[in-house]
Amino acid sequence: MNRRPILEKFALALMATAIVAVLGAWPGASAQDPRGSGAQPLVVPPLPGQSQTDFLKAADEVLAQMSEILHLPQKGELKKSIRSREEIRQYVIKDFEKEKEKGSRLADELMSKKLGLIPQSLDWDAFLLDLLTEQIAGLYDPKTREFYIADWIEPVDQREVMAHELAHALQDEHYSIDEWADAAKPNDDAEFARHAVLEGSAYAAMMDWMFRDKGMSVRELPDLDKILDPSMMSGGDKSPKFDAAPQFVRDTLLFPYLSGAVFTQVLLRQYNGWQGFNRVFQHPPASTQQIMHPDLYLRDVKPAKVLLPPLPAAASKQWKKLEESVGGEFLLLEWLKEFSGEGRARELASAWRGDEYAVYVEAKPESGKKLPRSLLLWRFAMAADDDAARLFGGISQALQMRYETRTALLRRPNYFEFQTPQGGVFLRCVASECLLVDGADRAVYDELTRAIGWPAAPTQQKKAEGDEVARSRALSTVVVASLSAR
Numbered sequence: 001m002n003r004r005p006i007l008e009k010f011a012l013a014l015m016a017t018a019i020v021a022v023l024g025a026w027p028g029a030s031a032q033d034p035r036g037s038g039a040q041p042l043v044v045p046p047l048p049g050q051s052q053t054d055f056l057k058a059a060d061e062v063l064a065q066m067s068e069i070l071h072l073p074q075k076g077e078l079k080k081s082i083r084s085r086e087e088i089r090q091y092v093i094k095d096f097e098k099e100k101e102k103g104s105r106l107a108d109e110l111m112s113k114k115l116g117l118i119p120q121s122l123d124w125d126a127f128l129l130d131l132l133t134e135q136i137a138g139l140y141d142p143k144t145r146e147f148y149i150a151d152w153i154e155p156v157d158q159r160e161v162m163a164h165e166l167a168h169a170l171q172d173e174h175y176s177i178d179e180w181a182d183a184a185k186p187n188d189d190a191e192f193a194r195h196a197v198l199e200g201s202a203y204a205a206m207m208d209w210m211f212r213d214k215g216m217s218v219r220e221l222p223d224l225d226k227i228l229d230p231s232m233m234s235g236g237d238k239s240p241k242f243d244a245a246p247q248f249v250r251d252t253l254l255f256p257y258l259s260g261a262v263f264t265q266v267l268l269r270q271y272n273g274w275q276g277f278n279r280v281f282q283h284p285p286a287s288t289q290q291i292m293h294p295d296l297y298l299r300d301v302k303p304a305k306v307l308l309p310p311l312p313a314a315a316s317k318q319w320k321k322l323e324e325s326v327g328g329e330f331l332l333l334e335w336l337k338e339f340s341g342e343g344r345a346r347e348l349a350s351a352w353r354g355d356e357y358a359v360y361v362e363a364k365p366e367s368g369k370k371l372p373r374s375l376l377l378w379r380f381a382m383a384a385d386d387d388a389a390r391l392f393g394g395i396s397q398a399l400q401m402r403y404e405t406r407t408a409l410l411r412r413p414n415y416f417e418f419q420t421p422q423g424g425v426f427l428r429c430v431a432s433e434c435l436l437v438d439g440a441d442r443a444v445y446d447e448l449t450r451a452i453g454w455p456a457a458p459t460q461q462k463k464a465e466g467d468e469v470a471r472s473r474a475l476s477t478v479v480v481a482s483l484s485a486r
Contacts, residue, residue, distance in 0.1 A: 056080055059147065062162040062209070063169070069208050071275045072170040079146035088150060089133045096129060107323035107359045110374040114422075114438060115335050116402040117248040131241045131249075137161045140168040142178040163209040167202040175281040184284070189303075189328030192256070193285040200260015200291075201277065204268070207261075218261075219268045228258040248334050255330060259291050266294040288330035289352060303328075304354035304381045306433075309451035311360070311377075315444045319360035319375050327357050327378070339398040348394045351387035353432075355380045360439075373422060375439035377448070382432050389414060392429040395436065399425055412458040417442070430454050 059080045067074050083091075095101055109124040118124070138149040138161035147165050149158060171177050177198055184190035204218045211217060218224070233254055242250065263285075267277050290297035303326070311319060329352040336345035357378040365372035382388040396416050400406075403425065406418040414429040423439040428449070435452065437445045449457060 052082070055082060055149075058159070059162055059166070062159060063166045065209060065212065066163055066166045066205060067170055069205055069212065069274065070167060070170055071273075071278070072174050074170070075173045076145075078166075078169055079144065081146065081148040082151050083148045084151050085133065088136050088139075089129075091139075092129060092132050092136075096125065103322060106361070110322070110361065110371065111357070111359050111376060112248065113371070114374055114376050115338075116398070117335065117338055118246045122246075127241075127245075131245060134239055134241045138165045140165040140172070142168075142172045142176075145169070145172070160206055160210070163206040164202045167205040168198065171198065171201070171281075174278075180281060180284070186324070187326045189287050189326040189330070190285070192328065192330065193288050193291050196256040196260035196263065196288070196291045197280055197285060198260075199256035200258075200262070200264045201280075203257050203261045204264040205274075217268070217273075218265050219273070221265070223262075224258075224265050225262045228261060230254045230258055248338065251334055255288075255291075259288075263291045263294050263297070266298075270298060287326075288328040292329060292333075293350075303352075306354040306356040306379050306381050308356045308358055308377055308379050309448050312444055312447040315440065315447075318363055320363045322359045322361050324356065324358040327355050328352070332380070335398060336394050339401045340394050344394065348387075348391050351383040351391070353381045353383050373439065375423070376436070378436040378438075379452075380434045380436075382434070385432050388429040388432045388434050391434055392416075392427065395427055395434065399427065399438075408460070410458065410460055415458050417445075417457075426457075428454070428457055 063074065063078065096105075105125060105128070109118075112118045113120050113122075136150060137153050137157070138147070140147045147162075147169055149161055149165075153161060168177065181191055181194045181198065184194050207221070208217045221227075230251055233250070242253070245253075264277065267280060268274065271277050271279065285291055285297050286302045289303065290301075306326075308324065310316070311321075329349050332352055332355070333345055333349035336348055340348070355378065357376065360375040360377075362373045362375075380388070380391065382391055392414050399416070399418075403418070403420045406420050406425075408417075408419045410417045416425075416427045418425055424437075424441050424445065426435075426437040426440070426442070426445040428435055435449065435454075437448060446457065
């Protein structure tokens, strides 16, 4: 599912919490004020009534420092401005009104609700608009080459926001980050992985900026994967929408920053600093799996290509495709975690080797319904046959917990089907692959499996009429014999 539009506007409102955790865990820096760097204070615009001159001076000073940290020389002028909450809200609304974004958000909403990752009753668009407006502390816009900062951010926090966003500005000058991220399309998982590189490296660079006067860097810190715990992140009084968001949404927002920072730390150590790290722009990660397991990136272990068969001709008249892409290990993990617990979910999802999903919406939805019916096809490739068999168990559990109302259950080894008010659900694993079809009928499912080349799936055994007559006669004989014995 396309996660990047949701994340493009999210900045640093929660990152101070993680910084405090890092500093508090490391004796070498624990005495340092977690919100200060110990360096010569920057001239930061006061609130309210900020001086534009002081703001520009502070931004230019941070930009020069970030250029030195990242080994990326400044190439040109950068626009800088301070924006109000309403201006930022209008910026987000403008993106919301794009037809392409509307279709992408609908696909995200339908799939997330079908998987049980967000509540059916959640007003998705309104929720996202409020959440994103709440979270934005600062932003670098590659399209206009402008950095702006929210006018409600406290002066003590502004320098951190500047360091993060100006890292984006410098990377954009050298590597055209929008084009670099978009080059992964239409693979959402690969695009999300590139987004994690951008946010994670900017987050790590911000930390280097904070430690710059101590001669220390992210490379010398303890392993970030043992320190940065997404479950400990809280928006507090300033970000109540984040705290009230479903876990899947919170994880999706934090993944590029936290997992991206862990990935960045590994590469900084492997490549001996930022100059070596910058080679990632010539050799980008291919999946969120490589972000979550940096050793796979370093060994160039790439995902398998998985193909979905097209819908049968008859069904294609009923359904309109909204999106087809790759979910990746991240999305599989999040779904399993929702119903299986994190330990088992990580064990199952780590054997992911590739997938492809497609989200369809009914071509002629019923009038008066808030959301149209949807159809999900999702095909997985796992590392081995045993891994697919274990995944079958994990997905079966998720489906049973997701659909409490179900009828006509049929369960066989590595095959599970049942009916819901939203349509049939079919799950099957053959060798090292699994196929989930959620929202279709059995005829559509059978045609899809034939197109893949799988053998026919099990069916419900129907009793023949003659069998029923024979069974009835046998019962009658038993009854007569019993009466005669009396």
